[in-house]
Amino acid sequence: QKEVEQDPGPLSVPEGAIVSLNCTYSNSAFQYFMWYRQYSRKGPELLMYTYSSGNKEDGRFTAQVDKSSKYISLFIRDSQPSDSATYLCAMGGSSNTGKLIFGQGTTLQVKP
């Protein structure tokens, strides 16, 4: 079993839809939870960053962490074609090395 599980999709939605992306994990020592967005042939870029449990909102994006269920989510409201990318969840903090464990990534396509 992988430490971090993420459905690779692909996920296809119409423009304006609410998108829900999720990851589950097995290591209860994780403390930092992130979402990265990766466009085709580019490096991942940090989108959302959460420490411990709770919600964080940034514009159209909301990240949720439920440590009791070992489950994290990213919601995208009013999705746009420019949101079409691969979204990778990542977790860290189980050691002091800065190591992140990434999910496989979910490929999202938002159709105009």
Added chain:
Amino acid sequence: DTAVSQTPKYLVTQMGNDKSIKCEQNLGHDTMYWYKQDSKKFLKIMFSYNNKELIINETVPNRFSPKSPDKAHLNLHINSLELGDSAVYFCASSQAGVQGNYGYTFGSGTRLTVV
């Protein structure tokens, strides 16, 4: 003014050759990483250096050898390249270990194809 820059962007080479990838960051971060992304987009850590000291060395064939001449640079040398080494290699940096600063800044990747 690129924060994390990798060279080359593309590398096509024959089996058995030796090649190097270079990475430089101008963010003042203390920690740099090499990650490998396979064809299924799965990102897996290979190495990490903190201020020139090797702190993460995952189960990677010893044909791969990282080198950090200073905290702003991290290079990756690969000997005797094999077909299975074909992947995208990403360099990243962070202020790891500092509370609340686990976020990475990634380079744009080096797409290695071994033929």
